[in-house]
Amino acid sequence: MYFIRKIIHIDMDAFYASVEQRDNPQLKGRPVIVGGDPSSRGVVAACSYEARRFGIHSAMACATAYRLCPQAFFIRPRFDVYKTVSHQIREIFFQYTDLVEPLSLDEAFLDVTHNKLGLSSATQIAQQIRTQIVHVTGGLTASAGVSFNKFLAKVASDCNKPNGITVITPDDAPAFIDQLPIRRFFGVGRVTEERMLNLGIKTGADLKKISLERLVQSFGKVGAYYYHIAHGRDDRPVQPNRTHKSYGKEITLTSDIDDTHQMIVILDDLARKVADGLRREDRQGLTLTLKVKYHDFQTVTRSVTFPEPITSSSTIIAAVKKLLANTDAGKIKVRLLGITVSNFLDAQQNSNGWVQLPLPFKDPDKNCWPDNDRSW
Known part of the structure; x- marks a missing residue:
């Protein structure tokens, strides 16, 4: 037996656009784009699921979004409102654990291995959090991923959107990773995906067959990251005071x-x-x-x-x-x-000068201790 973390990734559903639809009932069920003026140089900051059906996505030029969906409602961002709602959501997180690592206004990791309510089921905690978010925010929904490491929890939260939950247990992980398209791996962008496809790597199962040495040779230091996550290894802790890179x-x-x-x-x-x-x-x-x-x-x-x-x-x-x-x-x-x-x-100096922050990965087999609770 060995120590297994229980990590939840909470991701709000189309957060900015959903807030706008909540505050203006006339926008519900309509394509909403939060961003700049389509006649200017602005880009899409976020869009509703109704807008996504037209192929619109964040970082797209608003002029392009307008051509794809001229009937969409374009709205300027209200970051003060989004920050207020984000604060409400984080207060819910802290009811369960102090190990909360915000990634942005609308998503965060939570380590609930040892939580304030003494609950053994991370799935139960995720469900309660999602229910509370709906109640506290006036109808906003969130999706959740539950797993034993950050990589799998984040991928899982995107599997059943919107307003869904996906649980990946240690027993489920190998099969889940094997069937996962390479584009779904967090950290694999379009350019990297193309390079991997050229190497015959289409899924997690394909990636798992490639040696560590070859991945590092092909992709540099990040190749080690791809190797570890293909084998379900990610021992990065949830960091409450995470600093931007x-x-x-x-x-x-x-x-x-x-x-x-x-x-x-x-x-x-x-x-x-x-x-x-x-x-x-x-x-x-x-x-x-x-x-x-x-x-x-x-x-x-x-x-x-x-x-x-x-x-x-x-x-x-x-x-x-x-x-x-x-x-x-x-x-x-x-x-x-x-x-x-x-x-x-x-921020700390020693006699030899500045010390760089450690790399995120260690050998998980050397960082284990007893665990008697295997419930999810």
Whole structure:
């Protein structure tokens, strides 16, 4: 017998759009798009399930969404309202456990292995939480995934949306992972999916056949992540004080520009905002990334890693100028610019200098202890 965590992933259903439909009954059952003006440069922040039937999804240009569904209702985001509702939901979580790791306003991980109510069934807790959310928020629904690690809990929460629950026990996990399409693996985007398909990897069963060495050779460090999750291994704990892995600012321009001097002015302002934000959060990182989106929506990034932490806007803008020169900005018109700092260092220093945060994976077989409760 060995220790098995009981982890729940709660994911609100079409959160922003559902809040708008709740607050305006005339929008219920209608395609709702939360985002910018379709006649401007805005993008879709969220959309209702009615809108998704037209092929609309988050991060899509609002102009494109309008062409797909001209009868949709376009609504400006009300983040103050969404934050208030998010706070109500988190208060429910804390009734059961203090081990709550928010991922965004509308989703979070909960470790309920040892919970405040002494309940042995994580499934029962997930059901109670979902019922309370409906009651407290005036009808908003959430989907839940229940499993023994974060990867499986997150995948499970998306299996029975909206307003559903999926439980993956340790006994169920191998068969579940084997049949899972590779695109459903958290962390596998469109580009990675294409690369995997080219290697003959279509499902979890296919991924499981590939050796650790080959995956690392093909995908770099993240290859180890793919190897572990294909075998159901993910011992990352739920972290109540989880810190973001990057900090950045970006801006979508009101019109496409090809004047690099104008771009530098905009980037200088972003650099100051990023530097100020890092100081407020007391964060220091080594890697600086410039993001450029061209007028045709093609996005490129250019990065540089420093030997010492990035501390000032002058350091940021000096590096960004060089990174910008390594793009086609100016030759090609640009619609979006962004600056991000990542590769953060631990806040503690030792005599040898800065210590980086540990990698998320360890050998799960070396991190086990007795467990007598196998109920779900």
